Amino acid sequence: MDIALIRASRFLRNTKDRKTETFITSLSEIEKAIEDKRAEDRSVQEEREIKEQLPEQYHEFVDVFSKIKSDDLPERKEYDHRIELEKEVELGYCPLYYITAEELQAAKDYIVENLDKGFIVPSNAPYASPILIAKKPGGGLRFCVDYRRLNSLTRKDRYPLPLIDEVFERISKAKIFTKLDIRQGFYRIRMHQESSDLTTFRCRYGTFKYEVMPFGLTNGPATFQRLINDIFLDCLDKFLIAFVDDLLIYSEDAVEHEIHVRMVLQRLRDAGLQASIKKCEFHVTTTKYLGFIITPEGIKVDPAKIEAVLTWKIPTTVRGVQSFLGFCNFYRKFIAEYGRIAKPLYYLTRQDVPFVWAKQCGEAFEKLKQALVSAPVLVYYNPNKLTRVETDASDGVVAAVLSQLYNDREWHPVGYYSATISTAEHNYDIYDKEILAII
Structure with a gap:
């Protein structure tokens, strides 16, 4: 079959020829057919790539890992995200931030892509937040909206996130793990129609608002955790941990x-949620979760975090000290006498203390770094094993370590504890101070 442009007169002559078959179409129909074919090709290619990474026994759940599906605008549901302000205020327009040509191009790409998906739409709201462009840890640029003013005026949703210590108590008997990362989790929740205008942002290319829940809203994690808890309520703490968009499935054997x-994949499918196949792990005995390395034997500090702390430069400001202490505090359960070691650094963050990096500050800084480098494996608490609690109190700090006796006849730490005592507690006898650590 040949396709060619012809004059109208030639076309009329051809239609009179009974041997000539005539068809009518339009460019729009052709373009739609081509686009449908491209979409079909993309779908086939995506399915093939997913199956290469997905264990064969789960191939029936290929759609749960579809990026194409995660780019569809989700339906409105009872979980649509609302923003309630503490009081009626004039939000106004925040000033635009300067961004480089490269960052401007990244912003334009993001806006064009998300307009096409329907995730954002033009906005005429009388207020708007500015945008920021941040560097991704693995390279590339991330589009962000600075919602700090909006967040400061938002009534906080106190829906709780899981406590990390509680999370790890649930997996003490687990031998095998699967980790799932929900793709574009926040974008799978719609903004409530009455709150969408509040998400308006502006930049060089105009003002836009979100039709889906954007990152950066103060109550975003609470809204998503509520959705996840409702989806998996009967699974939680039995064989599933769900911390916002990070899911960890744990079991005692492969069959189970x-x-x-x-069960989890089916629930995700029913809820219209997708997982990122590149960030998932299936049927492993060791995995990284919430900044820790999880194994059947116990919990370890993530080696990537150890590498980061080794290259940490000496802080030159109070904020720098606070940042370092915040990092170390996350892993304080691994550090014996953390409170005593870190005391000079905490003292330095007090408002009535001038910033002077004294010798004891440098020593505390290096000791904390070394403590993280040599952090032990913390075993899971087992109520059936012999348990020992050792306490100490001195220099205004109480400390303790909880250990258990294992089959190798060695005491293994379950966790370390330390805290600064109050002014009134300073007057306690030494024995009472040590009992504080137990309490």
């Missing part, structure tokens, strides 16, 4: 584990 994984 496959049943658990299938």
Whole structure:
């Protein structure tokens, strides 16, 4: 078959020829057919790539890992995100921030892509937040909206996130793990129609608002955690941990584990949520979760975090000290006598203390770094094993370590504890101070 442009007169002559078959179409129909074919090709290619990374027994759940599906605008549901302000205020327009040509191009690409998806739409709201462009840890640029003013005026949703210590108590008997990362989790929740205008942002290319829940809103994690908890309520703490968009499935054997994984994947499908296949792990005995390395034997500090702390430069400001202490505090359960070691640094952050990096500050800084480098494996608490609590109190700090006796006849730490005592507690006898650590 040949396709060619012809004059109208030639076309009329051809239509009179009974041997000539005539068809009518339009460019729009052709373009739609081409686009449908491209979409079909993309879908086939995506399915092939997912199956290469997905264990064969889960191939029926290929759609749960579809990026194409995660780019569809989700339906409105009862979980649509609302923003309630503490009081009626004039939000106004925040000033635009300067961004480089490269960052401007990244912003334009993001806006064009998300306009096409329907995730954002033009806005005429009388207020808007500015944008920021941040560097991604693995390279590339991330589009962000600075919602700090909006967040400061928002009534806080106190829906709780899981406590990390509680999370790890649930997996003490687990031998096998599967980790799922929900793709574009926040974008799978719509903004409530009455709150969408509040998400308006502006930049060089205009003003836009979100139709889906954007990152950076103060109550975003609470809204998403509520959705996840409702989806998996009967699974939580039995074989599933769900911390916002990070899911960890744990089981005692492979047969049981496959049943658990299938159940979770089906729930994700029913809820219209997708997982990122590149960030998932299936049927492993060791995995990284919430900044820790999880194994059947216990919990370890993530080696990547150890590498980061080794290259940490000496802080030159109070904020720098606070940042370092915040990092170390996250892992304080691994550090014996953390409160005593860090005391000079905490003293330096007091408002009535001038910033002077004294010798004891440098020593505390290096000791904390070394403590993280040599952090032990913390075993899971087992109520059936012999348990020992050792306490100490001195220099205004109480400290303790909880240990258990294992089959190798060695005491293994479950966790370390330390805290600064109050002015009134300073007057306690030494024995009472040590009892504080137990309490």
